[in-house]
Amino acid sequence: MSLLSAQGLTKEFNGLMAVEDVTLEIPEGQVRALIGPNGAGKTTLVGMLSGRTAPSAGTVIFDDRDVTAWPAHKRIAAGMGYTFQITSIFSNLSVWENVALAARRTVSGRSDVENAVNSSLERVGLIDHRSEEAGDLSYGHQRLLEIAMGLAQAPKLLILDEPTQGLADGEVAAFNQLILELAGTTTVLLIEHNMDVVMQVSDFVTVLDAGKILFEGIPDDVKANVAVQAAYLGGGHAAA
Amino acid sequence: MSGDMRKSLLLHGGVLVALFTLQFVLPAYHHGNLARIMVLASYAAGYNLLFGYTGLLSLGHALFFAAGLYGMGLAMSQFGAGTGLALGGGVFLGALIGGLVAVLALRTEGVAFMIVTLMFAQAGYLTILYFGAYTRGDEGFVIAQADRVFLGQDLSDPRNRYFFAFTICCVSFVMCLSVVKSQFGKVLVAIRENEERARMLGYDVAKYKLVAVVLSATLSALSGAAYGLLFGYVGASFASVQYSIFPLLWVLLGGAGTVLGPLVGTAFMFYLIDLSSGLTTAYMLIAGVVLVCLTLFAPQGLLGELRRRFWRWLP
Numbered sequence: 001m002s003l004l005s006a007q008g009l010t011k012e013f014n015g016l017m018a019v020e021d022v023t024l025e026i027p028e029g030q031v032r033a034l035i036g037p038n039g040a041g042k043t044t045l046v047g048m049l050s051g052r053t054a055p056s057a058g059t060v061i062f063d064d065r066d067v068t069a070w071p072a073h074k075r076i077a078a079g080m081g082y083t084f085q086i087t088s089i090f091s092n093l094s095v096w097e098n099v100a101l102a103a104r105r106t107v108s109g110r111s112d113v114e115n116a117v118n119s120s121l122e123r124v125g126l127i128d129h130r131s132e133e134a135g136d137l138s139y140g141h142q143r144l145l146e147i148a149m150g151l152a153q154a155p156k157l158l159i160l161d162e163p164t165q166g167l168a169d170g171e172v173a174a175f176n177q178l179i180l181e182l183a184g185t186t187t188v189l190l191i192e193h194n195m196d197v198v199m200q201v202s203d204f205v206t207v208l209d210a211g212k213i214l215f216e217g218i219p220d221d222v223k224a225n226v227a228v229q230a231a232y233l234g235g236g237h238a239a240a
Numbered sequence: 241m242s243g244d245m246r247k248s249l250l251l252h253g254g255v256l257v258a259l260f261t262l263q264f265v266l267p268a269y270h271h272g273n274l275a276r277i278m279v280l281a282s283y284a285a286g287y288n289l290l291f292g293y294t295g296l297l298s299l300g301h302a303l304f305f306a307a308g309l310y311g312m313g314l315a316m317s318q319f320g321a322g323t324g325l326a327l328g329g330g331v332f333l334g335a336l337i338g339g340l341v342a343v344l345a346l347r348t349e350g351v352a353f354m355i356v357t358l359m360f361a362q363a364g365y366l367t368i369l370y371f372g373a374y375t376r377g378d379e380g381f382v383i384a385q386a387d388r389v390f391l392g393q394d395l396s397d398p399r400n401r402y403f404f405a406f407t408i409c410c411v412s413f414v415m416c417l418s419v420v421k422s423q424f425g426k427v428l429v430a431i432r433e434n435e436e437r438a439r440m441l442g443y444d445v446a447k448y449k450l451v452a453v454v455l456s457a458t459l460s461a462l463s464g465a466a467y468g469l470l471f472g473y474v475g476a477s478f479a480s481v482q483y484s485i486f487p488l489l490w491v492l493l494g495g496a497g498t499v500l501g502p503l504v505g506t507a508f509m510f511y512l513i514d515l516s517s518g519l520t521t522a523y524m525l526i527a528g529v530v531l532v533c534l535t536l537f538a539p540q541g542l543l544g545e546l547r548r549r550f551w552r553w554l555p
Contacts (some may be wrong), residue, residue: 007277050440052440066369071441072439073440073443073444073445074442074444075440076439076440076441076442077442084437084440088434088437088440089434089437090278090430090433090434090437091433091434092433093430093433097426100426101426101430101438101441104423104426104440105441105442121345149441153441153442165272208449223341
């Protein structure tokens with residue numbers, strides 16, 4: 001059964017088709033990667049799924065409900081977790097409070113919030129930074145904080161927009177581990193540029209090019225597909 | 241109870257105890273001033289809920305202050321309401337107007353929000369002048385001494401007046417502290433810090449802002465109604481743009497987003513003008529220079545600076 005299903009999603013900006021007639025089915029428990037070259041419309045597509053961008057046409061069904069007309073906050077409250085491509089945190093608040101704000105919407109009671117926050121921070125390895133001001137964290141740590149805020153909401157669908165951008169190699173490995181742990185319990189939609197991450201963690205890959213779906217398949221098929229290589233991967237990278 | 245919370249309770253409780261005690265030692269002149277400051281500080285505290293904690297800069301709060309003032313005064317002069325009812329009526333009118341303004345003004349943000357709130361306040365001011373037959377326009381009207389008796393206490397008596405002002409001040413303290421400590425208050429701060437992020441955490445930002453405006457308007461109206469009652473005068477000057485700018489100044493000086501800031505800022509500004517006008521007729525020059533210096537060297541206000549340097553836990 002699909003947790004998220006999009007039919008005929010289209011976004012037009014003044015005559016420019018950013019996303020054109022995209023149909024997408026994400027079954028429950030799947031880790032789906034969304035890849036494609038810069039400007040392929042990945043962030044626009046995810047914006048329409050999460051409610052940040054209003055579609056020009058098409059419908060979005062989430063958890064058996066038509067959410068097309070819902071504002072973003074209502075979709076999030078219904079169980080979508082969203083992390084920003086450009087880090088968007090509460091810089092002047094502590095790391096702990098950042099995650100607590102994410103947790104408190106779904107969890108109530110002081111000790112439950114505390115547990116949810118601490119476990120999210122532990123999972124991304126930021127627990128030792130809990131009382132620091134979020135703006136003082138390094139860039140990579142801010143990315144991890146974004147992910148922790150996503151985890152703390154215990155979403156049904158976790159949307160990660162380029163989560164590993166700017167992470168060090170060790171942190172990327174830890175991130176892969178984290179997603180593998182989530183797999184099965186949380187459905188994940190991952191926009192990712194790092195092909196190693198895509199190959200390691202995703203169950204299924206959607207390739208977007210010029211606003212349209214170019215190819216869909218399991219990671220190995222994507223690797224082997226000639227059209228994808230031409231559009232995106234480049235010969236050398238695909239072989240790696 | 242966490243250590244920070246204990247410190248915060250001690251500090252704010254201590255300030256209230258000091259305010260309570262001061263009435264027994266202050267000479268009559270300062271005694272009257274402090275009563276005035278406490279009521280105006282509650283107005284500033286109401287403003288601070290919106291500006292300091294939610295990050296919405298309104299230039300029209302005089303509308304809410306005047307709604308309380310006129311709601312109370314007109315209820316007495318036109319409908320013969322008793323003191324308690326009139327006070328309640330003023331607060332209710334403030335909350336109602338707050339709700340109406342919020343629904344319309346919150347469709348805008350940033351500079352547009354400032355302008356829209358300013359325009360609403362001007363419309364309110366002109367409405368008061370227009371209905372001069374009831375409001376007596378610029379001239380205003382006096383609340384008869386017989387109407388200034390609340391719970392058997394004559395509020396024109398300085399001691400009672402001080403005590404009532406102190407009570408209003410306590411109400412505003414408790415209200416602000418409980419908002420700031422609540423989950424609701426934490427979401428307001430989140431909206432101030434990063435509205436888009438708060439929305440994408442699933443919070444209905446529009447609803448939170450609406451409630452913040454209504455709360456802020458209600459506390460401002462309470463302060464306006466109390467002011468009219470305590471000092472016996474209701475006039476259109478309290479609805480003028482000047483009274484929208486005052487709370488902004490007081491809050492900026494005292495420290496936006498701190499519970500004590502409004503009180504400190506109001507007292508500071510009050511005595512700055514009071515003392516400098518004793519020295520020279522060009523007192524606004526002195527006040528201006530001091531304000532410029534404060535903005536330069538303590539941009540987060542007096543309490544904001546204290547928090548930055550020493551008291552990180554200050555709510």
